[in-house]
Amino acid sequence: MSRIHLLCTGFTLLxxxxxxxxxxxxxxxxxxxxxIAYRESSDPYVQEMCRLDVHHPVxxxxxxxxxxxxxxxxxxxxxKLPQPLTEKGIVVVTVDxxxxxxxxxxxxxxxxxxxxxxxxxxxxxxxxxxxxxxVSGHSAGGYLTSMIGLDKSWLKKHDIDSDLLAGxxxxxxxxITHFTVRKERGMQKTQPLVDEMAPLFHVRSDAPPLxxxxxxxxxxxxxRYEENAYMWRMMQVAGHxxxxxxxxxxxxxxxxxxxxxxxxxxxxxxxxxxx
Numbered sequence: 001m002s003r004i005h006l007l008c009t010g011f012t013l014l015x016x017x018x019x020x021x022x023x024x025x026x027x028x029x030x031x032x033x034x035x036i037a038y039r040e041s042s043d044p045y046v047q048e049m050c051r052l053d054v055h056h057p058v059x060x061x062x063x064x065x066x067x068x069x070x071x072x073x074x075x076x077x078x079x080k081l082p083q084p085l086t087e088k089g090i091v092v093v094t095v096d097x098x099x100x101x102x103x104x105x106x107x108x109x110x111x112x113x114x115x116x117x118x119x120x121x122x123x124x125x126x127x128x129x130x131x132x133x134x135v136s137g138h139s140a141g142g143y144l145t146s147m148i149g150l151d152k153s154w155l156k157k158h159d160i161d162s163d164l165l166a167g168x169x170x171x172x173x174x175x176i177t178h179f180t181v182r183k184e185r186g187m188q189k190t191q192p193l194v195d196e197m198a199p200l201f202h203v204r205s206d207a208p209p210l211x212x213x214x215x216x217x218x219x220x221x222x223x224r225y226e227e228n229a230y231m232w233r234m235m236q237v238a239g240h241x242x243x244x245x246x247x248x249x250x251x252x253x254x255x256x257x258x259x260x261x262x263x264x265x266x267x268x269x270x271x272x273x274x275x
Contacts, residue, residue: 028057028058028059028060028087028089029057029058029059030055030056030057030058030086030087031055031056031058032053032054032055032056032081033053033054033056033126034053035051035053036051036052036053036054037050037051038050038051038052038095038114038115038117038118039111039114045098045102045103046098049096049097049098049099049111050096050097050098050111050114050115051079051096052079052093052094052095052096052115052118053079053081053093053094054091054092054093054123054126055081055085055086055091055092055093055094056091056092056126056127056128057089057091057127058127059127060089060127061124061127061129062127062129062132063089063090063091063127063128063129063132064089064090064091064128064129064132064133064134064166064268064269064272065090065091065092065093065119065123065128065129065132065133065134066085066090066091066092066093066134066135066136066264066268067093067095067115067116067119067133067134067135067136068081068082068085068092068093068094068095068136068137068141069095069097069112069135069136069137069138069140069141069142069144069145070094070095070096070137070138070140070141071137071138071139071140071141071142071171072099072139072140073139073140073179073180074099074100074105074108074140074143074178074180075099075100075101075180076099077099077140078096079094079095079096080094081094082094082257082261084258084261084262084265085261085264085265088265090265090268091123091126091127091128093115093119093123095111095112095115097111097112097115097144098111100180100184104184105178105180105181105184105197106197108144109144109147109148109154110154110157112144112145112147112148112154113148113154113155113157113158113160114158116133116135116148116155116158116160116165117155117158117159117160119133120133120160120164130164131164131166132166132272133164133165133166134165134166134167134168134169134264134267134268134271135148135149135165135167135168135169136168136169136170136171136264137170137171137173138171138172138173138257138260139171139172139173139253140173140178140180141170141171141173142170142171142172142173142174143170143173143174143178143199144173145168145169145170145173146168146170146173146175146199146210146231147197147199147202148162149162149165149168149207149208149210150162150168150199150202150203150204150207151196151199151201151202152202162207162208163206163207163208165208166208166209166268166271166272167208167209167210167211167267167268167271168207168208168209168210168211169210169211169213169263169264169267170199170212170213170228171213171214171256171257171260171264172213172214172215172220172221172224172228172253172256172257173199173224173228174198174199174224174227175198175199175200175227175228175230175231176192176193176194176198176200176227177192177193177194177195177197177198178197179222181193181197189222190222199231200227200230200231200234203231203234203235203237203238203240204238204240205238205239205240206240207235207240208242209242209243209267209271210235210240210242210243210244211243211244211245211246211263211264211267212228212231212232212243212244212245212246213245213246213248213256213260213263213264214228214245214246214247214248214256215247215248215251215252215253215255215256216247216248216249216250216251216252216256217247219250219251219252219253219255220252220253220256221252221253224253225247228245229245231243231245232244232245246260246263248260
C-alpha cells in the first residue's frame with residue numbers, strides 16, 4: 001500500500017505528463033457536447049437526469065476516455081467537468097444519474113451502467129477508443145465505479161462485459177454497502193454491511209485494473225480508508241495483481257479529489273496501451 005505525503009496541492013508532486021503528450025495537447029482544440037441523453041424514456045425524471053456531457057479533442061482518434069461520476073451520497077450533486085482532466089489528451093464523459101429518495105439505489109447503479117454502455121456504443125464519434133474506457137468518480141461516484149466494474153451483472157444488462165473496461169479508479173468510494181442503501185433498509189450509517197450491494201462482495205481475480213485512492217485515514221469520513229484498505233487486501237487474496245491503493249496524507253474526504261486527479265491521469269496514461 002502507498003501513502004503519499006503532500007506538502008502543497010501542486011500536481012507536479014504526484015505526476016508529470018510526458019513531454020510528447022504535453023506538446024500534443026497544447027496544440028489541440030477541445031469541444032464539449034452537453035446534455036446528451038443516454039437513456040430513452042417517457043419518464044420526465046429519466047429525461048431530466050439521465051444526461052451526460054462529452055469533453056473531447058477535435059480531430060483526434062483512438063484516445064482514452066474517462067467516464068466520471070459525481071459524488072453527493074447518491075442523494076445530491078450534478079455532473080461537472082473536473083478541470084484537472086481537461087486538455088490532457090483524454091476524452092471525458094461526465095454523467096448525471098437519478099438520485100435517492102426519488103429512486104432506489106439500484107436504479108442509480110443501473111443509470112451508471114447505462115451511461116457506460118452508451119460510452120462503449122458512441123465514444124468513437126468523439127475520438128475515443130472503446131478499448132480504452134476508464135471509469136472513475138468521487139465518493140458516491142466512486143461507489144458506482146466499483147459496483148459496475150466489479151459486479152458484472154450491471155453492465156451485462158446492457159450487453160457489455162465489464163472486463164472490457166480499461167480500468168477503475170474510485171476516489172474515496174464505499175467498498176461496503178453504501179450508507180444510502182443501509183438507510184433504505186432502516187439501518188444506521190455507522191452500522192457496516194457487506195452484501196451484494198457492496199463492491200467488497202464482488203472481489204475477483206479477473207477484474208479490470210483497479211486504483212483505490214482515499215484521503216488521510218484520520219481525516220476521511222466513516223472509516224473510508226480502512227474500507228478501501230480491506231478491498232485492496234481482499235483483491236490480493238483473490239489473486240488480482242493489478243490493484244493499487246494510495247492514501248493522501250493531510251487531505252480529508254472532500255480535499256483528496258484535487259491531488260487524486262493527477263494519479264488518475266497517470267493511471268490512464270499507463271494502462272491506455274494495455275500495460
